[in-house]
Amino acid sequence: MTKRKWLSDREQVAWSQLMATVSLLDTALDQQLQEDSDISHATFVILTVLSQAPDRQLHMSDLAALSSSSQSRLSHAVARLEEAGWVTRSRCPVNKRQVHAQLTEAGFAVVKAAAPGHVQQVRRLVFDRLSPAQVDQLAEITRVLLGGLAEAGHASPLATAELS
Amino acid sequence: MTKRKWLSDREQVAWSQLMATVSLLDTALDQQLQEDSDISHATFVILTVLSQAPDRQLHMSDLAALSSSSQSRLSHAVARLEEAGWVTRSRCPVNKRQVHAQLTEAGFAVVKAAAPGHVQQVRRLVFDRLSPAQVDQLAEITRVLLGGLAEAGHASPLATAELS
DNA sequence: CAAGATTGAGATGTCAATCTTG
DNA sequence: CAAGATTGACATCTCAATCTTG
Numbered sequence: 001m002t003k004r005k006w007l008s009d010r011e012q013v014a015w016s017q018l019m020a021t022v023s024l025l026d027t028a029l030d031q032q033l034q035e036d037s038d039i040s041h042a043t044f045v046i047l048t049v050l051s052q053a054p055d056r057q058l059h060m061s062d063l064a065a066l067s068s069s070s071q072s073r074l075s076h077a078v079a080r081l082e083e084a085g086w087v088t089r090s091r092c093p094v095n096k097r098q099v100h101a102q103l104t105e106a107g108f109a110v111v112k113a114a115a116p117g118h119v120q121q122v123r124r125l126v127f128d129r130l131s132p133a134q135v136d137q138l139a140e141i142t143r144v145l146l147g148g149l150a151e152a153g154h155a156s157p158l159a160t161a162e163l164s
Numbered sequence: 165m166t167k168r169k170w171l172s173d174r175e176q177v178a179w180s181q182l183m184a185t186v187s188l189l190d191t192a193l194d195q196q197l198q199e200d201s202d203i204s205h206a207t208f209v210i211l212t213v214l215s216q217a218p219d220r221q222l223h224m225s226d227l228a229a230l231s232s233s234s235q236s237r238l239s240h241a242v243a244r245l246e247e248a249g250w251v252t253r254s255r256c257p258v259n260k261r262q263v264h265a266q267l268t269e270a271g272f273a274v275v276k277a278a279a280p281g282h283v284q285q286v287r288r289l290v291f292d293r294l295s296p297a298q299v300d301q302l303a304e305i306t307r308v309l310l311g312g313l314a315e316a317g318h319a320s321p322l323a324t325a326e327l328s
Numbered sequence: 329c330a331a332g333a334t335t336g337a338g339a340t341g342t343c344a345a346t347c348t349t350g
Numbered sequence: 351c352a353a354g355a356t357t358g359a360c361a362t363c364t365c366a367a368t369c370t371t372g
Contacts, residue, residue: 006283011291014299017306017322019209022186023232024318025309030364042340045183060355068187073341075356080340097349097354119170127175129312130305135178137301141294142181145189148293154188158181194342206362224333237363239334244362261332261371 025125032121037114042069044118046077047086047103047111056103059092063101065157086110189289196285201278206233208282210241211250211267211275220267223256227265229321250274 007015030041037044049066050056058066064074078101081087086107092098103111127135146156171179194205201208213230214220222230228238242265245251250271256262267275291299310320 006279007286007291010296010299010303014303014306015286015290017303017310020232020320020322021306021309021313022190024313024320026186028313028316028318040340061353064355068184070342071355072343072357076340079356091349095350095354099355115170122171122179125312125316126179126309127171129308132174134301134305134308135174137298138305139174139178139181141298141302142178142185144293144298145185145290146181148289149185149188149192152192152289154192156184156188158184204362225331234364235333236335236365240362243334255371259332259372263333 028125029118029121033114033118036117037110039110039114042067042077043081044111044114046074046081047107048115050087050101050103051108051111056108057100059098060089060101061098065155068156081107192289193282193285197278197282200281201274203274203278206231206241207245208275208278210238210245211271212279214251214265214267215272215275220272221264223262224253224265225262229319232320245271 026041033039033041033044039047045067046063046069049063050058060074060078061071063069063078064071067074069077078087078089082089084107086104088102088104090100090102092100130138146158150156190205197203197205197208203211209231210227210233213227214222224238224242225235227233227242228235231238233241242251242253246253248271250268252266252268254264254266256264294302310322314320
């Protein structure tokens with residue numbers, strides 16, 4: 001036991017529960033996607049973001065930001081996705097420093113097939129359990145936290161809105 | 165764009181913000197601990213849980229549950245902590261199938277030194293930004309979700325309370 | 329055999345160094 | 351040199367197989 005109290009009782013409860021929830025939820029989402037579609041949650045996120053972009057393509061750095069990933073991590077991940085034939089990469093003709101990541105038809109088929117099961121899992125584990133008021137509370141809380149994270153130098157496209 | 169709507173607008177906002185928040189927050193916590201104390205967040209959690217247990221020791225499976233880790237992951241992690249001299253392992257005399265993980269003095273010193281900076285980071289990024297009402301809302305939301313996760317077979321000691 | 333825990337191989341993530349283009 | 355991205359070395363996690371004890 002620590003002598004001094006760093007967080008109030010309620011804060012401690014909220015914090016430990018949040019950490020546990022996040023950890024278990026992440027595992028649950030990963031398992032469902034792995035079992036039903038044989039892809040990781042990280043892969044699903046990348047493919048989904050790409051599938052929702054205009055022409056299903058994005059610059060690597062935008063894709064990284066939108067999927068909350070570091071550039072390095074994304075680069076490794078996309079290399080694997082390219083290997084699988086789900087994404088192709090090519091230097092941007094306008095600015096040759098940038099690279100376009102383009103979702104292939106095969107890649108799109110994968111997201112399309114995986115999405116329903118994933119959403120069902122999200123519904124079952126999260127939104128079916130929360131009242132409309134709680135959904136709004138959660139949205140507001142995360143909005144505030146994203147703002148704080150952005151201020152602290154941990155950027156988020158969801159906090160600042162636009163992409164280049 | 166997906167044709168059919170799987171989540172309502174507000175749900176989608178809450179969901180994408182939650183995913184982004186969790187990801188950025190995790191990175192921020194890891195960085196602070198890594199820079200100031202040269203340990204990962206995962207390591208910090210394990211050492212903290214141990215430091216709060218009676219006699220600063222726990223069976224491996226209890227430690228795994230309390231730190232939201234799989235047994236395998238914990239086993240690898242504790243092996244590294246043992247290497248560092250922060251934890252020792254020994255077969256439980258009562259039931260020789262179980263293993264006691266015991267925090268060493270050196271290990272305790274590490275948590276003690278790392279805790280203030282970590283708590284300050286949690287305060288700065290989370291609780292300083294939320295109203296008391298929001299803290300309660302967050303606690304209630306995560307409590308509900310933990311219950312749902314437990315029902316779905318993703319156990320949590322925080323949902324079911326006691327440890328063996 | 330079941331429970332508790334560990335192990336090794338392979339997948340994935342991090343960090344620092346590097347490469348290319350503007 | 352700065353920006354965008356990649357690479358390689360190394361750390362960590364996952365999954366399945368294994369080991370030990372009851």
